[in-house]
Amino acid sequence: MAVLPRVILKRGKEKPVLRGHPWIFSGAVEKMERDLSPGEVAEVYSREGQFLGIGHVNPHSQIIVRILTQKREALEKDFFRERMSRAFLLREKWFQGKVQAYRLINGEGDFLPGLVVDRYGEVFVLQCLTAGMERLKVFLTDLLATDFHPQSIYERSDAATRKEEGLPESRGLLFGKEIPDRIEIEEYGCRFAVNVKGGQKTGFYLDQRENRFSLKRLSQGRRVLDCFSYTGAFAIHAGLGGARDLTLIDSSEDALDMAEVHFQLNHLGDLPHRLIRGDAFEVMRSLEPGYDIIILDPPPFAKKKGHLPSASRGYKDLNLLAFRLLNEEGLLLTFSCSQHMSWDLFQKIVFSAAVDAGRRVQLLGRRGHPVDHPVNLSHPEGEYLRGLGVRS
Numbered sequence: 001m002a003v004l005p006r007v008i009l010k011r012g013k014e015k016p017v018l019r020g021h022p023w024i025f026s027g028a029v030e031k032m033e034r035d036l037s038p039g040e041v042a043e044v045y046s047r048e049g050q051f052l053g054i055g056h057v058n059p060h061s062q063i064i065v066r067i068l069t070q071k072r073e074a075l076e077k078d079f080f081r082e083r084m085s086r087a088f089l090l091r092e093k094w095f096q097g098k099v100q101a102y103r104l105i106n107g108e109g110d111f112l113p114g115l116v117v118d119r120y121g122e123v124f125v126l127q128c129l130t131a132g133m134e135r136l137k138v139f140l141t142d143l144l145a146t147d148f149h150p151q152s153i154y155e156r157s158d159a160a161t162r163k164e165e166g167l168p169e170s171r172g173l174l175f176g177k178e179i180p181d182r183i184e185i186e187e188y189g190c191r192f193a194v195n196v197k198g199g200q201k202t203g204f205y206l207d208q209r210e211n212r213f214s215l216k217r218l219s220q221g222r223r224v225l226d227c228f229s230y231t232g233a234f235a236i237h238a239g240l241g242g243a244r245d246l247t248l249i250d251s252s253e254d255a256l257d258m259a260e261v262h263f264q265l266n267h268l269g270d271l272p273h274r275l276i277r278g279d280a281f282e283v284m285r286s287l288e289p290g291y292d293i294i295i296l297d298p299p300p301f302a303k304k305k306g307h308l309p310s311a312s313r314g315y316k317d318l319n320l321l322a323f324r325l326l327n328e329e330g331l332l333l334t335f336s337c338s339q340h341m342s343w344d345l346f347q348k349i350v351f352s353a354a355v356d357a358g359r360r361v362q363l364l365g366r367r368g369h370p371v372d373h374p375v376n377l378s379h380p381e382g383e384y385l386r387g388l389g390v391r392s
């Protein structure tokens with residue numbers, strides 16, 4: 001094995017690393033053996049000289065090292081191949097060929113910090129979110145192409161986290177055939193067109209797949225309001241589940257244009273539906289009550305811990321507005337995708353909105369990520385999606 005530079009931690013800072021946490025913050029580092037450049041591989045040691053693991057270094061990031069392994073092993077082809085195939089097997093066993101659009105590699109959650117791969121059938125979308133993974137881009141593309149034989153691999157490394165790593169945005173075709181502006185996928189009987197090149201995230205919110213599917217069987221004869229609809233994937237499930245009338249709200253015109261495409265693709269063009277472009281808070285204030293089901297799936301209000309108080313007020317207002325529009329015995333599916341919002345706090349917020357709205361509310365269930373967005377238990381920061389199903 002090559003001799004690697006060493007990063008030495010401050011006394012006591014090895015504990016989370018020993019328990020498998022992959023992140024080392026700059027404040028935990030006593031010294032680096034030499035100046036390390038972004039993306040270099042280094043060994044990490046405790047102050048007492050205990051070997052802790054090997055990871056990617058980025059001196060420009062708050063998270064100065066991301067540990068990839070706690071063993072002494074070479075971070076070469078076999079290592080990545082094994083991690084990728086482990087990630088693939090989980091999806092393959094779980095979905096048994098019934099789902100073709102899913103997250104194939106979920107960064108820290110699949111023990112590959114900084115690497116995300118979403119799969120839309122034969123098209124893979126790659127995100128290198130750290131300097132370490134950025135350096136490996138060509139290598140990883142080759143490996144994915146050889147082991148999984150996709151038609152194309154497209155890069156969407158334009159997430160905000162790249163900035164914190166000091167990396168520029170980067171997108172474009174990495175391998176295979178040029179891809180069309182719309183890729184069609186199937187999701188539990190619905191057809192969706194995904195704009196991998198220009199859509200939000202890698203084109204689609206794969207993390208809500210199972211929650212959308214749950215909505216389908218509850219929708220017969222219902223009036224449904226889909227707030228923060230993006231391209232209307234919740235609404236389409238509801239429509240195919242027999243909803244009587246659908247209202248979608250989103251601030252993005254592109255997303256709503258695609259939602260209309262989805263109505264046509266799913267032969268729901270004749271179903272009464274309204275697509276309202278605007279700020280969901282404002283639009284909801286202007287709507288008349290009378291919905292049987294309301295979905296609230298806003299973008300993250302608290303991207304940083306410090307934003308939590310104002311984010312909490314935002315979630316409270318939103319849920320209060322929803323309760324005012326909801327019929328008696330109506331169903332509210334309310335989500336937070338703010339990593340810093342805990343289940344407990346979110347539930348308290350929804351409860352306090354219910355109290356203010358004068359509603360008696362039953363909690364029916366909690367809904368988080370699907371299996372293709374696994375969370376490494378040593379890295380609870382990886383959990384971000386929290387949803388409550390309530391009846392009022």
Ligand code: SAH
Nearest residue numbers: 205228229230233250251252279280297299
């Ligand atoms: N439920 C969707 C995903 C929603 S993502 C799905 O299953 O596919 C959040 C959406 O909120 C994005 O489409 C974004 O355009 C929209 N958005 C962000 N801020 C908004 C606002 N203030 N009012 C309405 N929509 C907003």
